[in-house]
Amino acid sequence: MKPTESAAPVSRLQGFVGLTPKVGAVAIVFAFVLIATGFYRTLSEGRALFPDGEVGWSLAVLTGVVVGHLVALGRDRWSGGAGSGAALTLAVLLLYGWLAAGLVSLVVVVLVGVARRQRWWQGLLHGAVDILGIGAAALVLAAFGDVQTVESPWQPLDWGIADLPEILLTACTYLLVSRLLLWYAGAPQGGGLPTVARTALLRQGLLMAALIGIAPLICVVAMTMPVLLPLFAVPLIALDSTLWIARARAEEQLRDPLTGLPNRQWLLERIWTALEDAEAVGARSALVLIDLDRFRAVNDTLGHLAGDRLLLQIAERLRLALPRGAEAARLGGDEFAVLLPTTDSTTSAQRVARHLVAALSSPLDLDGLTLVLEASAGVAVHPDHAPDAEGLLRRADVAMYQAKRDRTGVEVYESKRDSNTPDRLGLLGDLRRALDAGEVELHYQPKVRFDGQVAGLEALVRWVHPERGRVPPDEFIAIAESSGLMPHLTEYVLETALAQVARWRAQGLFVPVAVNVSPRDVHTPGFAGSVAARLARHGVPAGALQLEITEHVLLEDPQRAADTLAGLTGHGVK
Incomplete structure (x- = not known):
């Protein structure tokens, strides 16, 4: 299995989980009007959008290095919330005001999006929320009586201890507004914060500390020795690497190390989201639990390494047999789960389960030895059988063991056969x-x-x-x-x-x-x-x-x- 294939289901938690098109459209329109108005007023008054001379060229070189670094990170490692771009944007905001900072943000987001062939909606939304964050941070500066422009920058050499609360509040406001929309909806009601969302909180805390430490230093160097600005690429790249490692570790917690499929923790978090989405449109969701029959005999006879190789084949078959929109996970041992976020009826879910069982029950080849591992599956449907994620998982498990005992292949949950009510x-x-x-x-x-x-x-x-x-x-x-x-x-x-x-x-x-x-x-x-x-x-x-x-x-x-x-x-x- 290719790494990109195995990681694909988990990566769906990243990006725009929960962001509705309506919210995104409003953010894009508002940000576009804001930046367009600022550009028009600045140009009509004959003022500059960005500093020129040695400072301008040094900032441009540093921006180019940041863009190149983000492009080199690859398609799956950058979600628009990189620390390097944020630190650079905040430094320009503190020096030259919100319009110059918005220009830097647009350059970073647009160039990275084009280089990575990013979806246009995703690029627009990232740029929009970043500009809204810059605008909110500029209002904080204005409340303290500081309105910076290219012609009258804020002089960092005049800063003192009294300016620290202003800088801290500006950085916090920028992060809260520009990042909150990118991950806030990843916490389903009743399910707590998903692992990736919890790690996002940690990342944003690290990012805020880095912004407070790096952005003022960029400001000081820009006003005293701008030729050294490109050297900030080293700590900025290190910051991005730290944030990416934190995100990668969070994703590893949600993935089965053998098959690359999502694990039980991911499944529970994903079920919560699927149930909410289904309830919003009046649809049903279904969960299919699948257990391999006689797999223990394979482990006992051929050894655990052979068993692991068979599990890899089973996981690949399951992935290929999934109907459109379905998502698979490995719960442990020889037990797998398939989530159907929306289903027409219990009969439709049962039909999918029979298809999956048939796909997994066909002969497998292991070093020339033909093995047949039949499967048993249990089906539970929301809201017919359970109101929440834990209940759906438990009742699908009851149905699966019923199918295993009766050797019927597939069973749908029945309360009268559940001894745990x-x-x-x-x-x-x-x-x-x-x-x-x-x-x-x-x-x-x-x-x-x-x-x-x-x-x-x-x-x-x-x-x-x-x-x-x-x-x-x-x-x-x-x-x-x-x-x-x-x-x-x-x-x-x-x-x-x-x-x-x-x-x-x-x-x-x-x-x-x-x-x-x-x-x-x-x-x-x-x-x-x-x-x-x-x-x-x-x-x-x-x-x-x-x-x-x-x-x-x-x-x-x-x-x-x-x-x-x-x-x-x-x-x-x-």
Whole structure:
């Protein structure tokens, strides 16, 4: 996978997340009117736009070096908020006023945008907000009684300690106005500040400190020894590099180091934004969680390096199979997620999930060895299944594990099958107490031959809740299976059934009893031995007990199931 491809999803957080065209258009129009009016008044009054002579040429050379440096940074490393251009602009603002500073800003933004073939809207917006920041900072200077022009610059040699608050407030105003619009909307409601936005706050703090330190020095050198101005390119380039490293580290926190796909943290932040956008237009959003079946067997057999190579192939397949507008992430291990920011319906999201599962389930080649890793997917839709990002992720996870258990490939979230809802969690606690108190009943259903003779009995578990009344077996058994309470329920049923069989045999009634056993019981080490021990304790022969086991038990862990069945057969249990 190419680095630029792997980083692409994460880079979408940068730039203009949340900036609406209406806000951008207003900023551009206002900035254009402001700068055009300033140019017209200055030229009509016969005043200069920019200093000439040695100072002008030195500033032009420094500006050219800054532009060249920003172009060399590359398309993905410059988002318009570089420290070098800001420091240079603030220095010119302090010396010669807002119009000369606006000219420097326009030169930097336009030339860099043209050289990098930047989108015209992005370039215009960067230039507009920078000019608005310059105008706001100029108002701060005017409030202190300082209105600089090219003809009457502010003399830095006359500055003192009393001027420090003015310079500090000017720098802060410039940054707040010119940078706030570029990242403020990256913090979705309820989700907190995204990682990149938090790092942007740090970057702007570093930038403000650098501006206060570097911009006045540029002013002093410009008025005393302008020929040395180009030497400021070194600290300015170092400032840009520091800011870029901070941004790169923030992006690394949002990216999976193996596949290059975004990670769980990015996914949660992106879901918040997608939900807000969908709610604004009355649409739905969907999340698909995908887990690879039998991937652990690949790691155990071929090693983790082979597993990592397979994950790279899976990630590439997933990226190529994504429908338009969808975004993929790796949550860890062999678990992936696909966000559908907008979807027509639950059926559409389910159709996308089936397409993705089919793409990931086709044969993979690893050094000439053909492997088939089937996938299971769970789908959750906002607002049908969850109101927020965390809820959507959790419920997609519930649906995915349901698909994995039932081997259906794709499942859509259903609340009645979710054992983690508050209502079902309460029911789980009540079931545990009922088992401890012996309040769960066993009913025995006769098995009758065609000649009318009773061939045996089947133990059926029933539970009458003291407040809810009769609870359907499929409901509380599903809760027990998904919560880890199933072994306790199986022990209870076996113990109760064998005790009853022992009483019947003492009364002269010799009839076998069948008990249903869950897949988890069959895969539990020592299960066959525990059954034999119970038979011996109650004095019941093995032939009086039959265990009913569903056939898909053999598919999940064939070797362990075979060992358990062989152990039961060895003890004489059918």
